[in-house]
Amino acid sequence: MSFVNLKQLAGELGLASSTVSRAMRDSYEISTATRERVKSVARQLNYQPNPYASCLRNNVTKTIGVILPQLDNHFFSLAINGIEEVAQQNGYHVLIYLTHDSGEQEKAVSKYLTSGRVDGILLALASGTRGIGHLEKLKLLGVPIVQFDRVNETLRTATVTTDDYASGYQATEHLLRAGCRKVAHLLVSESLSISSRRLQGYRAALAAHHVPFDADLVLTGTASNDENLRRIARLLTQRPDIDGIFASVERLALSSYQACQQLGIAIPDAIKIIGFSNMETATLLAPALTTITQPAYAIGKEAARILFQAITKHKPVLPAQSLELKSELIARASTACAAR
Amino acid sequence: MSFVNLKQLAGELGLASSTVSRAMRDSYEISTATRERVKSVARQLNYQPNPYASCLRNNVTKTIGVILPQLDNHFFSLAINGIEEVAQQNGYHVLIYLTHDSGEQEKAVSKYLTSGRVDGILLALASGTRGIGHLEKLKLLGVPIVQFDRVNETLRTATVTTDDYASGYQATEHLLRAGCRKVAHLLVSESLSISSRRLQGYRAALAAHHVPFDADLVLTGTASNDENLRRIARLLTQRPDIDGIFASVERLALSSYQACQQLGIAIPDAIKIIGFSNMETATLLAPALTTITQPAYAIGKEAARILFQAITKHKPVLPAQSLELKSELIARASTACAAR
DNA sequence: CTGTTAGCGCATTCAG
DNA sequence: CTGAATGCGCTAACAG
Numbered sequence: 001m002s003f004v005n006l007k008q009l010a011g012e013l014g015l016a017s018s019t020v021s022r023a024m025r026d027s028y029e030i031s032t033a034t035r036e037r038v039k040s041v042a043r044q045l046n047y048q049p050n051p052y053a054s055c056l057r058n059n060v061t062k063t064i065g066v067i068l069p070q071l072d073n074h075f076f077s078l079a080i081n082g083i084e085e086v087a088q089q090n091g092y093h094v095l096i097y098l099t100h101d102s103g104e105q106e107k108a109v110s111k112y113l114t115s116g117r118v119d120g121i122l123l124a125l126a127s128g129t130r131g132i133g134h135l136e137k138l139k140l141l142g143v144p145i146v147q148f149d150r151v152n153e154t155l156r157t158a159t160v161t162t163d164d165y166a167s168g169y170q171a172t173e174h175l176l177r178a179g180c181r182k183v184a185h186l187l188v189s190e191s192l193s194i195s196s197r198r199l200q201g202y203r204a205a206l207a208a209h210h211v212p213f214d215a216d217l218v219l220t221g222t223a224s225n226d227e228n229l230r231r232i233a234r235l236l237t238q239r240p241d242i243d244g245i246f247a248s249v250e251r252l253a254l255s256s257y258q259a260c261q262q263l264g265i266a267i268p269d270a271i272k273i274i275g276f277s278n279m280e281t282a283t284l285l286a287p288a289l290t291t292i293t294q295p296a297y298a299i300g301k302e303a304a305r306i307l308f309q310a311i312t313k314h315k316p317v318l319p320a321q322s323l324e325l326k327s328e329l330i331a332r333a334s335t336a337c338a339a340r
Numbered sequence: 341m342s343f344v345n346l347k348q349l350a351g352e353l354g355l356a357s358s359t360v361s362r363a364m365r366d367s368y369e370i371s372t373a374t375r376e377r378v379k380s381v382a383r384q385l386n387y388q389p390n391p392y393a394s395c396l397r398n399n400v401t402k403t404i405g406v407i408l409p410q411l412d413n414h415f416f417s418l419a420i421n422g423i424e425e426v427a428q429q430n431g432y433h434v435l436i437y438l439t440h441d442s443g444e445q446e447k448a449v450s451k452y453l454t455s456g457r458v459d460g461i462l463l464a465l466a467s468g469t470r471g472i473g474h475l476e477k478l479k480l481l482g483v484p485i486v487q488f489d490r491v492n493e494t495l496r497t498a499t500v501t502t503d504d505y506a507s508g509y510q511a512t513e514h515l516l517r518a519g520c521r522k523v524a525h526l527l528v529s530e531s532l533s534i535s536s537r538r539l540q541g542y543r544a545a546l547a548a549h550h551v552p553f554d555a556d557l558v559l560t561g562t563a564s565n566d567e568n569l570r571r572i573a574r575l576l577t578q579r580p581d582i583d584g585i586f587a588s589v590e591r592l593a594l595s596s597y598q599a600c601q602q603l604g605i606a607i608p609d610a611i612k613i614i615g616f617s618n619m620e621t622a623t624l625l626a627p628a629l630t631t632i633t634q635p636a637y638a639i640g641k642e643a644a645r646i647l648f649q650a651i652t653k654h655k656p657v658l659p660a661q662s663l664e665l666k667s668e669l670i671a672r673a674s675t676a677c678a679a680r
Numbered sequence: 681c682t683g684t685t686a687g688c689g690c691a692t693t694c695a696g
Numbered sequence: 697c698t699g700a701a702t703g704c705g706c707t708a709a710c711a712g
Contacts, residue, residue, distance in 0.1 A: 018685095018706090029681060031682090052456075077411040081411050081412065094437075096434050098424045281621045359699070362691085393688075396690075398704085
């Protein structure tokens, strides 16, 4: 048993392949009788049109590409859930590419997609990306791109992000209100939009509360968790006056937690930690860890929705279509903090 | 600017498209001089061969399909990491489909792939799958399938799993050795291979330690976390003699943890919990929760490796190529347990 | 309402 | 070493 093609099916039916093609696609110019007959025999022979032939003919691939830094972060898993759902609703297929936060990998992947393999792209930028020539090229080729979460602001596309500035502000304010005065801030990479905007929020909140900004309290993470752990521990040792940590990303919140445990620092009494997280686990298992949860699933869905709108209407994605969704601060330990 | 095709490139070069095609594919019958010239101009014009045309011509899609129940479980995210890596190494593209554990969705997805869209399939079975006709059809069509993690044993394909029986045994034994006598077991779905094999391990360990099996201590979960939480709490209330819980899956371990917290039961003193988990978070944040970690990343890689072997050698995947990898028991609280 | 024909972009004959 | 011609499977334009 092998794949049945249109011609074979037409032969079996005693019809021309064009007729069969039309019948299969419910063309109005085919009589109901033959349409039904065609469909019945097609079902019987398990006929499925070859997607690649249609694609070649129609210049429509019915597939989108999703480029992500990683998948070991729950945020992106949830985002894909949303993306895949919207894709399936629209009859689209989803190609997935991981860059492991490497700019080189991102370039390589972009090149694959320069060939017309996909009708559109959803992109969360790698932290290692420096230039954006590879993305400009895709845009120039007319491939619609929607950026989400980690976006490059120079590239003029629609973006779907969370309220990074606002949540950075809120997080910091949460700690300040709980009595913290020396709040450390941990970020992933200076070049990442999410990091810089959260940092801005952090600084603004400090300023609003008349707490001086101290550059020594800002730590940039690396790709290695072990290294991050060491650095955080060193910072906490060197600066025993630190009474709060705002981690701009889940991994760093966990490493902070771990560092405190290692150093025997009590959470949340001696130190208060707040960090982004999309793992229910974190909030469940560590009530002391105040978390900020991003609507990852909704972000995926919205990004996909904007992309499909552009694809089906043959319009470019415009920065004006950008969306900013709200994060949610979940402070299970807030009472404890306030009580102090 | 739009896509450049072979013909245009050939025109630019003053060569026949066949020559250019050969040059691009490093054919031995092309002189080094023209090959270099072709490649240089190709680079300059951003020529990328249209993958769908090649596919039509060669009958090779260079893409695989990955069918998964969900992605809200860290196990599958890690597995995709492995799969994607091996795919990229082999120059392959990865299409992803989520079934949300629905048998209907799995059937629909299978149908998409009946059209020659992919060269092979990696599959983790939906818990809602009843018949396997849709998979048999794919096999009959000659599409290689490798099953991983959640496998159907009737379908004769290679499988990559973990030592579910052994780890179920170990987990149970771990609790028994820590002094537990009434060990509850929480499983996902009776029809799932991982569940039934872990259950077998559980029963065997009980038997080996002369602890009678009590069917009332076995609870099957639902799709709803809230419902699971309620059921677990009810079980713990009705059976205050329970002194240990073996959760066969992360979500259920977390729900157990939560249920104990709600009921004010101390962990790990009053009750000991052991559960599968691939979240570093869980072990990090809840030392009281003994976890069994599956080598998810390796499973993805191995499954992909077996699939690519079959694809490149045009051989069917045989059950004989199946692999069983080892899980790891991480008992941070084991000392506490043993001390009791 | 149905059939004939041509061509999407590429790779592979077969000829030179 | 290079070029011309053919067809992968499908659809759309053009006939009838």
